[in-house]
Amino acid sequence: MLVTRENFEQALSQITSDSLVVDTETTGLHPYWRRKAPADKAGGIAIKSDAFVGYFPVRHAGGQNIEQGQYARLIERMNEVTTIVNHNTMFDVNMLAQDGLDRPGRTVDTMVGLHLMNENGSKKLKVAADKYLGGDSSKEEHGLHQLLRTNGLMVNQMWRLAPGQVAPYACQDVILAERLDAYLREKLYTPRLYDELNSFAQMLGDMEYTGIKVDVATLTALANEAEAEASASLKRIEAMAGGPINPNSSGQVRYWLHTPDATEETLSAMKDPRADEILTYKAWRKACDSYYGPYREWMDENHVIHAGFNPCGTVSGRISSSDPNLTAVPRMSTEYKVKKVFHARPGKRFLEADYSQAEVRMAAHYTQDARLKEIFASGQDLHSAVAADMGVSRQVGKTINLSILYGIGAKRLGISLGVPKRKAQEYLDTYNTNFPGIKKMMRKAEGVASERGYIQMYSGRRRHFNCADADPKDAFNNIIQGGIGEMVRRTMVKLRRTIPEAVCVLQVHDSLMFEVDEDRVGEIAPDIRKLMEDQPWCTCPVKVDMKTGQSWGDMKEVK
C-alpha cells in the first residue's frame, strides 16, 4: 500500500513484527558519496512486517509525503525492532542513520547469502530472484525504468516520481528480499555461515559509519609538498626532453626512451636519469591524484572518511574497500607518507594488529609441509630459514616465499630477481625439493576444483570453479587467501563481542586497526593479541604483531 498522512496511523499499527524488511529509495546515491554525488537521504521507505507491506514517501519532490512528525515516529518504531532485513542492508541502515535510525541489533543481508551461494554470480536482487525464485522480476522492473525514462530521470531519481508510481516497485523489493532470505536459509549449503556473514556485514557497515579521521593540517602540508615535487620534476623532465611531454602517457614515454612499455619495472632497470625522473614524477603525481586530492573530497564535515567495505567484493572471500579504497594506502617505506594523514580521534590511539606471514603460515597448515611447519614451530625467521635450506641469500628466499603461492613461473621469478630464467628455474626446483608439500597441494587443489567444482576452506566456506571465469589453477591460492579472509572475519566478530572497547576502524586483509582510549592501550593490546592468535583449528602457530600510535604514519611496536 501507499502510505499517506491520512492512513499513516493505520499503517504504523500494522508494523507488529520484531523483524522488518526495510528498503529505501534514495534522493541520491550514497550518504557519504560527497565525491561522486551529493550526500543525500531517503526519499521513501518500503517496509514489510508480517502481512503488511507499505511505502512511506518522505522526500518526494512533488509532495504527498508523510509529515515530518510521522516520519520521526516511523524511525522510532524501527528503532524498537531487533532485526532489519534487506538486500545490501547496511546501505539502507547507513542512509537512514542520517534520519535518526540507531545501529540495529541485528541485520540480515540477502546479498551476502547470494555471494556465499555463488561468489561468481550476479548479486543483483532482481537477477537472483529470477534465477532462484522464478518469476520475472527483472522484466517488471523494466516498467519502472520505462517510467523514469519517459520522465527524463536517472535510476537514482525515483523520488522525483509521484509516490504512487514508486510504491508498487518499492513494495515488490521488500517482498522479494524476504522471499530470497527464506530461500537462502533453506537451500544454502551452510545456513550457519549465512548467519556468520550477516554479523560480519553488519560490522563492516558499522566500520563505514564510524569512519577514520583525517588531520587536515597534515593533509594540506603533504599535498602541497607532493604538488611542488611533481611540478619541479616535470620541469626537469621537460628540460631533458627539450619540450613538453606528459610523463603519464605511456605512449610518449615509450617513444622518448625507446622502451616496450613505461612500467616501473622497465624504467628502473634502465639506470637512466631520464627514466628515474619519470618515475619520480609519476610517484608524486599519483600521491596527489589518487590519495591527497580524493581524500579531501571524501571527508565529511568532521574530517572523517567513511570508506566502504564490501563483504561480497571478491571471489576468494576477502573483503574489498572503495570510495576511497583504504586497503591500498601506500606503505611508509614509499617517499610520500600518505598514512600520516590519518589520526586517531582526540583522546584515542590507534592499535594495529597484523597477522605475521599469514599466507605462508596458512600454506603450512593446508599443505602440512613438514619442513615449513617445523620452521614456524621453532619460531625461526621464515625468510632466513628458507634461504638457508635452499642455500641462497635471504632476499631470494624472501622473494620466493612471497611469490610461490601465486603460482609464479621461472620467467617471472627471473625478472623479479634479476637473474636468467634458467637460474630462476633452479631456485624453484630447489624450493620444491625442500618444501614438497606446496606443489603437491597445488596439484591436488586444482584437481579437486575442476572435478568437484569447488574447494572448501576450514570454515566450510566454498570457492566455486564451475563457471567459465573461474580457473582451477587459482584454487590453491584462493584457499590460502580465502582461508585468511575467513580467519580474520571470524576473529573480527569475536573481538567486537568480547572486547567492545576496541573499535575496529579498518581491515586490510591480514591486519586490523582499532581505535581505543589512549590510557587503555597497554591493557587492551594483550587481550586483542591473545584472541587473534587463538586459532585452534590451525595446525601452524599463528602470530600477531602489534603497533600503536596517534597517527597511522607513526606507529610504534607494542611488545
Place this chain on the structure above:
DNA sequence: TAAATTGGCGCC
C-alpha cells in the same frame, strides 16, 4: 562526446 578499454600502480 560519452562510454569502454588499456596501461599503470597502490595494497595484501
Place this chain on the structure above:
DNA sequence: AAAGGGCGCCAATTTA
C-alpha cells in the same frame, strides 16, 4: 611445459 593470486582507481587512449 608453462603458468603472477585477489582487489580499486587514476589518466590516457580507443571505441561506439
